[in-house]
Amino acid sequence: MASRANHLALLGRGPLCAAALLCTQMIGPSLAQAPVYQGPAPQAAIPSPAAVSNFPIASDARLAGDARQTRFILDLDKPVQFRAFALADPYRVVVDLPQLSFKLPAGVGVAGRGLVKAFRYGLVMPGGSRIVFDLAGPAKIAKSYVLEAANGQPPRLVLEFEEVDRTAFVQSLPPENRPELRPGIAEANAAAAQPDGPAAAKPVPGPPDKRPVVVIDPGHGGVDNGTQAGGGDIMEKNLVLAFGLALRDRIEKSGKYRVVMTRTDDTFIPLGDRVKVARIESAALFVSIHADALKRGEGDAQGATIYTLSDKASDSEAERLADAENKSDAIGGVSLADEPTEVADILIDLVQRETKTFSNRFARVLMGEMKNTVRMHKHPLKSAGFRVLKAPDVPSVLVELGYVSNKGDLEHLVSENWRNRTVGSMAQAIDAFLAKRLATAGPGK
Structure with a gap:
């Protein structure tokens, strides 16, 4: 139970996003039930070498830029696919990746820079890793990509954050993740399912289904x-x-x-x-x-x-x-x-x-x-x-x-x-x- 509590402290609280690990710069509706992370930004848990020998290795991570534009760079030993998306209240960016062997320097992620207050990382389950950025304010993912190895430099995962106001940030989220729209989602979905036209008759609800x-x-x-x-x-x-x-x-x-x-x-x-x-x-x-x-x-x-x-x-x-x-x-x-x-x-x-x-x-x-x-x-x-x-x-x-x-x-x-x-x-x-x-x-x- 103690080991589970340590894992909990590592990654914060919230369910895992149910999306496939596909590279994207957009925020799609399939991520409606993305996690809500809270808590401190601890260091990563590193699995044993025997357990991670076949997984891509993340060897270094760093932040650059200022409060208007901030770049995150992750050094890898091989290219990977990923998905990046934003969340509101609190402002966060989440990156889902295949399972990585994190061999980052001690203390990396604790101190932030520019738009990123801190970030944390680790294994969320067999086959899947995650990096979570706690943002200093609303920001969008301006670019996200993987660079191939070249000129003696390793493959790199790069995310570029840009400062935006809250209105622009919230509008970039899918409707089901927009705080002010959540109460009306069910009503909107029901209306969309009805026949076109203002005079369309509302369906008469049937008796409740009392079957077990x-x-x-x-x-x-x-x-x-x-x-x-x-x-x-x-x-x-x-x-x-x-x-x-x-x-x-x-x-x-x-x-x-x-x-x-x-x-x-x-x-x-x-x-x-x-x-x-x-x-x-x-x-x-x-x-x-x-x-x-x-x-x-x-x-x-x-x-x-x-x-x-x-x-x-x-x-x-x-x-x-x-x-x-x-x-x-x-x-x-x-x-x-x-x-x-x-x-x-x-x-x-x-x-x-x-x-x-x-x-x-x-x-x-x-x-x-x-x-x-x-x-x-x-x-x-x-x-x-x-x-x-x-x-x-x-x-x-x-x-x-x-x-x-x-x-x-x-x-x-x-x-x-x-x-x-x-x-x-x-x-x-x-x-x-x-x-x-x-x-x-x-x-x-």
Whole structure:
């Protein structure tokens, strides 16, 4: 927990931007949910040399210019792609890059210059690094580019900032990031969806959908690839997204339940936000989908595993996996150290006990259905401290479909026939669990 707190101090607070790492000078609407960084500008955490040997190296960084125009220069050993964008309140510029090995001089970024008060940098998750500039005032990204190596000089990432007034700064942001426009976004979107013409009739809202809500959560996404196989061509984020969409379609066919997806495309969703989706929707069930892998030298494992929440992992493997899954948010910025008051703690504990009972019950039902069609792990029911399982009032499980590090499991994970059979068994388990729970709750519950 202490190490996570250190990562939190490193990068500030806020969810990771869900954009692809593409070089741009413009600020696009796909960055509507960009992070809101706060806090000091600490130095970077440097991974071990063995872990970063294959990543591009950032060897030096410096600022030049004055309060009207400021330039940032980052020395690299090879060119990289990146995306740069601005945020308001407080004024910041964020640069998303592929994973770098930061070997910058000690203390770099603490002292600013010109338009930049300070900057911080580090690994936000496996595969993705980030640099965050705290600005002294509103400024735009006038230019952003990568210079190829030439004349004995290394490749360089260059950002040029120019001073602008607040009006110009805010107008350069996409509407969903403009502070004064946020309250009207929903209304504007609804109006745009209506037929043209001032006399168009407003649609009559139908009765509220009272069907139980099932939240399907395909893990990872965006710069967070999850586990990988086949030389990096097969990524967990794609496998679990395809599985989650197929599971959604199967459940919706019955018409009994409303299904909400935490993501339907290659977007990074912070772990805390995934939990919020379940709570906002008052979900009857939350199912997170993943695919595990073991590192070389750690042996071999195979089969599907179903996890429920535990304050203490049920074994070392579960603890390792939970720590790996939680780490993306500990680095990305969601606080894991929030301490409620004693009274709130007691109330949450009471709710969690009931929720854990239902979660464990569903896990057993799910295992009973899956074992008839899917190869299960030798210990198929486990518990761990997964962040996405911590909604205190929503029964939740995390399903590891198999191990991409195991040849047999990988063949199953990429098989459409296997996926269809597994989706069928999971949909049947969801129906059996919810039907019994609703019958026990009684009418109107």
